[in-house]
Structures are given as structure tokens and as C-alpha cells.
Amino acid sequence: MNFHKSKELFEKAKTLLPGGVNSPVRAFKSVGGTPVFIKRAEGAYLYDEDGNRYIELINSWGPMILGHAHPKIQKAIAEALPNSFSYGAPTRKEIEMAELICQMVPSIEKVRMVNSGTEACMSAIRVARGYTGRNKIIKFEGCYHGHGDSFLIAAGSGAYTMGSPDSLGVTQGVANDTLTAPYNDLDAVKKLIEANPKQIACIIVEPVVGNMGCVLPQKGFLEGLRAICNQEGIILIFDEVMTGFRLARGGAQELFGVTPDMTTLGKIIGGGLPVGAYGGKKEIMDSVSPVGKVYQAGTLSGNPIAMAAGYAMLTELNENPQIYQKLEQITQKIVEGLKKTLQKLNLAYTINQIGSMYSLFFTNKQVIDFQTAKTSNTEIFGKYFHKMLQKGVYLAPSQFESLFVSVALSDSDIEHILQANEESLAEIH
Numbered sequence: 001m002n003f004h005k006s007k008e009l010f011e012k013a014k015t016l017l018p019g020g021v022n023s024p025v026r027a028f029k030s031v032g033g034t035p036v037f038i039k040r041a042e043g044a045y046l047y048d049e050d051g052n053r054y055i056e057l058i059n060s061w062g063p064m065i066l067g068h069a070h071p072k073i074q075k076a077i078a079e080a081l082p083n084s085f086s087y088g089a090p091t092r093k094e095i096e097m098a099e100l101i102c103q104m105v106p107s108i109e110k111v112r113m114v115n116s117g118t119e120a121c122m123s124a125i126r127v128a129r130g131y132t133g134r135n136k137i138i139k140f141e142g143c144y145h146g147h148g149d150s151f152l153i154a155a156g157s158g159a160y161t162m163g164s165p166d167s168l169g170v171t172q173g174v175a176n177d178t179l180t181a182p183y184n185d186l187d188a189v190k191k192l193i194e195a196n197p198k199q200i201a202c203i204i205v206e207p208v209v210g211n212m213g214c215v216l217p218q219k220g221f222l223e224g225l226r227a228i229c230n231q232e233g234i235i236l237i238f239d240e241v242m243t244g245f246r247l248a249r250g251g252a253q254e255l256f257g258v259t260p261d262m263t264t265l266g267k268i269i270g271g272g273l274p275v276g277a278y279g280g281k282k283e284i285m286d287s288v289s290p291v292g293k294v295y296q297a298g299t300l301s302g303n304p305i306a307m308a309a310g311y312a313m314l315t316e317l318n319e320n321p322q323i324y325q326k327l328e329q330i331t332q333k334i335v336e337g338l339k340k341t342l343q344k345l346n347l348a349y350t351i352n353q354i355g356s357m358y359s360l361f362f363t364n365k366q367v368i369d370f371q372t373a374k375t376s377n378t379e380i381f382g383k384y385f386h387k388m389l390q391k392g393v394y395l396a397p398s399q400f401e402s403l404f405v406s407v408a409l410s411d412s413d414i415e416h417i418l419q420a421n422e423e424s425l426a427e428i429h
């Protein structure tokens with residue numbers, strides 16, 4: 001496998017785009033080497049500019065649950081195209097889309113479409129602040145909610161400390177209003193609330209984390225957050241940008257039976273086109289302009305092409321619940337095979353999996369939060385990543401990202417993945 005054209009393109013791209021990319025993780029910085037430049041994708045496969053084919057295990061960071069260029073989504077987009085691409089005015093499709101989202105995720109009684117997961121999360125916390133009249137938010141270390149200023153906050157040395165900005169350009173003023181706790185740690189949350197009485201507007205959480213690798217909520221964690229929020233008048237926001245419509249038709253909230261006040265959605269609801277949404281209880285959502293006094297807007301929000309793609313995607317998922325069993329079966333096969341390989345090679349690494357999300361962590365520790373995720377050996381991960389790429393399997397180019405399985409994977413693709421895993425792990429140890 002050679003990467004001549006990707007290398008050439010990367011050199012040129014670096015002269016025009018910061019780091020050669022439009023989103024940092026794509027630059028392969030944490031795994032080293034040259035990112036592959038993608039030309040097209042179909043079903044379970046990505047094809048790069050050099051003509052190499054890869055089996056997909058990222059699927060555009062989640063949304064391609066049905067595989068790439070799915071015919072029903074293509075058809076929906078093709079049918080929408082002749083009617084022009086944006087009106088900046090309301091359409092029938094937006095109502096249909098909202099109806100479908102509210103039906104599939106019953107905790108969402110009203111919804112507002114935006115253009116990305118970042119926008120969804122930024123807007124949701126603004127609404128929570130407006131509705132409660134409180135300023136502070138609690139997020140969890142290692143959870144990612146997009147690049148809104150309030151979310152780019154690293155934890156201090158303990159649960160009591162103020163956050164400090166994680167990125168230049170985020171002011172200390174903003175950081176002071178974001179409090180952080182370790183994931184799965186209810187006591188830390190309680191202490192933050194005690195130290196900031198009646199000041200917390202919301203708790204935002206990935207109900208299953210995708211952004212420190214795949215990390216599951218421990219028994220009682222989500223239920224505990226729900227109880228604390230009820231008691232303290234705090235709005236509970238589930239960030240289901242990755243888990244919504246992936247872990248179950250109704251997302252992680254359906255799977256775990258815990259109901260948030262608000263939910264943020266992204267990528268998946270556009271079928272791969274730039275879409276996000278936030279929604280929740282009617283009473284809370286009616287704080288949003290033009291009904292209420294929380295301002296939030298978007299020229300391209302509810303874009304007709306994106307709505308057509310998203311509606312086709314959600315309809316397919318809604319009408320074919322067996323997709324979720326299939327996703328689970330495929331992922332189980334991959335994970336079981338991977339476990340056997342680890343045993344055979346006498347490697348004590350950790351695998352976290354739920355539904356169609358999984359991660360192999362290069363650590364022998366149980367991974368339950370950011371601190372334990374960080375015990376992974378990222379150098380070995382980098383080597384593993386490149387071995388897999390050479391063998392035609394495209395993984396997320398960072399240890400701290402979940403993998404996402406699609407229904408497009410065939411038995412022979414799974415075989416290919418398992419063989420590549422075994423060879424790669426054997427070669428680097």
C-alpha cells in the first residue's frame with residue numbers, strides 16, 4: 001500500500017489550511033504519519049486518492065450507521081435537489097423531521113435544528129442558563145461537547161477547583177463558570193453542588209462516552225445524576241451527539257431508562273450532512289426565541305437538503321429496529337475475536353463495548369473515566385493504528401476516540417478486521 005498522493009496533498013494542504021485539515025484530529029498528530037485523503041466511500045469502504053481501500057470503523061465519527069452513500073439517503077437528497085438548496089424560511093420537512101425525532105426520543109417534546117453538535121450543546125447550555133437564571137454548568141473530565149468556549153475547560157487538580165481554559169482564546173471568565181468532575185463520580189458532583197449552592201444551571205454528560213475512547217456509565221451513575229438534578233432544580237442534559245439513534249432508536253436514554261430534561265443531537269440526524277439539534281421539555285424549550293428570551297438562530301438551520309437526508313436516515317432506523325440487533329451482533333463478533341487474539345498473544349489490554357461502539361485501550365486497567373483512560377500507552381496505539389491502516393482497516397486516529405460499527409460490514413469484512421487485528425498486535429509486540 002502506498003500513500004504518494006495523500007502525502008503530496010498533505011504538503012499542499014498544510015500551506016493553505018492550519019495543519020492541512022479542517023478539524024484537528026484528522027491531521028494524525030497523535031498517531032504520527034500522513035493522513036490519508038479520501039476520494040469516495042461506499043457501504044463499508046473508504047477509498048483514498050492513491051486507490052487504497054479501507055474497511056470503515058469510524059464512519060464519519062458516527063453517522064454512517066447504514067454504511068456510506070446508502071441508496072435511500074442518496075435518493076432523498078436527489079429528490080430534494082431540484083427544489084433548491086436553502087430558503088431561510090420554514091418548510092414542511094422540518095415539521096416531519098421534528099415529529100419523527102420527538103416520536104423516537106419521547107423526552108424531546110420540542111426541538112430546534114442547528115448545524116452541528118457544537119451548536120446544539122452551546123445552545124442547550126444557554127437555554128439551561130436562561131431557564132434557571134443560574135450561571136454555572138457541570139461537565140465531566142474527558143467528555144467532549146464540541147468546541148464552544150464553555151466546554152474547552154480542563155479539570156483542575158480536584159473537584160473543588162475552578163476550571164482553567166484548555167485552549168488559548170477562552171477567557172478565565174468563561175472558565176470560571178464551568179465546573180468539572182470525574183466521569184462516574186457522583187460524590188464529586190455532590191461536592192461541586194454543595195460548594196456552589198443554587199448556582200448550577202445544568203449538568204451536561206455523554207450518557208456513554210465516545211470522546212475518551214468508549215467509556216460506559218457505571219450502574220447507578222446516570223440514575224444518580226437524575227436524582228441530584230431533581231433535588232437541586234438542575235437541568236440534566238444528555239449529549240447524545242454520538243449515542244442518539246445509534247445505541248437504540250431512542251438513544252442511550254432509552255437503553256438505560258434514564259430521562260434527561262434536554263438532549264443534544266448531531267451528525268446522525270443529518271445522515272452525514274451538517275446537522276445538529278437540541279430539544280427537551282416543552283416548558284424549557286419555550287424559553288427559546290421567538291417564544292422566549294433565549295436567543296438562538298441560524299440562516300442554514302433546517303436546511304432542506306440536510307433535512308431530506310436526515311429524515312430518510314431516521315425513517316430507515318425507525319422502521320427497521322432489527323438494525324440495532326445486527327449492529328450488536330457485528331460488534332460482538334469483532335470484540336469476541338479481538339478478545340481471543342489478546343488471549344492468544346497473552347496481552348492484558350482492556351476492551352470497552354456497548355452496542356455498536358467499542359474501544360481497545362492499551363492498558364491493563366479497567367477504564368471508567370479520563371484518568372484511567374489516560375493510563376493507555378498511546379505510543380503502542382500509534383503503531384497499532386498504522387499497522388491496521390496498512391492492512392486496510394481505518395480506525396480512529398487517536399486512542400481517545402470510540403470506534404463506530406455500521407451494518408454494512410459483511411462476514412468477510414469482519415474476518416478481515418480480525419485477521420488484521422491479530423497480525424498487527426503480533427507485529428508490534
Ligand code: PMP
Binds near residue numbers: 061117146147266
Ligand atoms: N458532542 C459529542 C458527544 C461529540 O462527540 C461531538 C463531536 N464529536 C460534539 C458534541 C460536537 O459535534 P460537532 O463536531 O458536530 O460540532
